């Protein structure tokens with residue numbers, strides 16, 4: 001087996017090329033530092049070749065976590081006899097950011113007898129603007145082959161494959177680019193000259209970027225547009241997903257009307273109706289929201305706006321001990337805490353990375369979405385204006401999302417002030433990628449994968465919990481009286497814990513089960529109401545909550561509880577691994593659990609005063 | 612006369628001269644790696660309000676630097692924006 005490694009500066013298109021060559025689906029987005037770990041897979045056109053995708057790095061002197069990963073693995077690869085080729089990607093539209101690292105790679109490869117092929121990516125953009133650059137001249141100068149490619153359109157792929165094939169037999173032909181042993185400082189000077197000589201000339205490439213930046217980074221409009229974009233993100237979860245959610249709901253209702261009566265045994269019929277349709281079905285209804293959320297965040301990432309948002313947020317986030325670079329992990333935390341924790345690797349300051357870990361579990365992740373949507377739909381009237389752009393439920397969602405994010409900032413602000421060097425920290429240096437029209441297909445695929453992951457998770461945890469809850473709730477009296485079931489007894493035992501929130505035991509059980517994963521709440525509740533309700537056809541969970549006598553004050557307390565508590569086993573596992581600290585993870589779990597409970601009790605009591 | 616990169620206004624062009632000793636080594640090297648190399652011509656393209664990091668252009672690449680870096684880069688003003 002041969003290995004070919006893909007290395008290069010951040011945001012130069014390595015992962016997109018990797019995906020094209022292997023048919024895999026690594027995350028691709030228009031922001032430097034998206035890939036934080038290694039990935040590998042066989043090349044489709046040459047199955048004996050394994051391609052390895054690296055995180056991006058600007059040099060062999062790493063300053064952030066994912067750069068460290070890249071440099072570390074590159075050093076190993078240099079001594080790995082299986083690695084035959086090193087493909088070094090440079091961004092042909094902006095040589096200045098990639099040639100220095102390219103020279104370093106050439107130098108290291110030369111002294112280790114590895115073959116480098118330089119891939120000048122993004123040739124489609126140069127073509128579009130009818131700009132030509134002298135790749136042959138560059139190749140002569142660096143004494144390494146340079147192939148112009150486009151990872152997006154496939155330009156140059158034939159040459160690339162050919163070079164991987166042809167060079168193989170010329171093994172050990174010594175290459176001499178004359179830069180072995182040359183110190184870094186000299187390479188920086190060379191890089192500077194090469195970029196000047198061979199880089200595309202003129203302003204065409206950055207004109208449109210500057211115009212858009214004039215708006216998005218404007219002193220006034222920049223801030224306003226930031227809030228408008230964030231608000232639209234949350235409103236879209238409702239507006240765009242609503243039809244699909246109704247579709248799933250009625251489809252499930254239709255299938256259950258058709259399936260349930262056809263089942264012979266009474267118990268199997270009850271199980272199907274309560275645990276499968278009411279329990280798991282209640283949760284499937286939210287899949288379209290997960291899709292929309294991932295999709296909209298994906299648009300922000302791939303358009304290049306995310307880097308602008310990081311810049312706008314840098315100053316405000318510093319007040320809370322964070323950096324503008326914390327913004328991306330925190331916003332991905334809105335989809336799911338797990339990728340967010342990985343994304344935090346790109347934060348160069350270890351302390352700010354740690355603080356970002358503390359904030360991430362408070363970001364309103366998509367597992368909270370079903371809980372929020374359900375409770376908001378149960379209590380907040382469905383009033384909209386401006387054709388769905390502005391709505392009461394959207395505003396309520398915005399408020400609860402804001403509450404989660406704000407509490408994250410309060411925590412990091414307080415914690416960072418406990419240490420002396422609150423302000424003394426590493427500076428902020430970030431490449432501003434160009435604005436791009438998002439690549440729709442990978443975006444849709446990524447959103448689809450997330451939704452699928454959500455459903456598979458349902459297939460495991462939620463199914464298991466729902467079945468256990470159903471069994472406990474159905475026996476020993478065969479679903480005649482939920483309160484007298486085993487679950488009911490258990491519920492009585494925990495009820496005192498939830499009484500200060502005005503919640504009865506059914507909600508208590510649902511909250512406890514959701515410590516495995518938040519969305520289990522919906523499944524558990526659905527199952528219990530399913531057992532209680534005599535109907536064999538599906539009743540929407542919202543209606544059942546409204547009928548269950550849950551007061552608005554308790555509903556609010558529940559919202560607050562879910563916003564704060566760290567209820568996700570997988571997040572805790574990943575956090576312990578990435579932060580290399582079990583104590584931090586356990587402390588956060590305990591602190592957020594207690595704070596959630598305390599604040600929920602407070603909310604309940606205050607809200608009761610007003611209602 | 613050398614001024615700091617941070618003091619540039621939008622539209623100003625300058626040439627990088629050298630770096631203050633006060634800038635941490637790793638960041639001095641990093642900005643040079645990114646193209647802020649002595650002799651390079653750099654311009655300031657965005658200066659958002661409230662002390663947010665500014666955006667500088669090196670050839671075709673844009674980087675945003677905050678005051679903590681940019682204030683330590685000594686430059687010579689070439690053309691000031693009218």
Ligand SMILES: Nc1nc2c(ncn2[C@@H]2O[C@H](COP(=O)(O)OP(=O)(O)OP(=O)(O)O)[C@@H](O)[C@H]2O)c(=O)[nH]1
Pocket residue numbers: 009010011012013014015016017027028029030031032033034035036054055056057121122123124125149150151152153302436439
């Ligand atoms: N127009 C065009 N866009 C490209 C090309 N290659 C990559 N892109 C875009 O460039 C952005 C970055 O691509 P990635 O593949 O994520 O880059 P990467 O090098 O893996 O980035 P990191 O993992 O952050 O180091 C994405 O928005 C891609 O769609 C190309 O050849 N042409």
Ligand SMILES: [Mg+2]
Pocket residue numbers: 014015016027028034035054055056
């Ligand atoms: Mg990548």
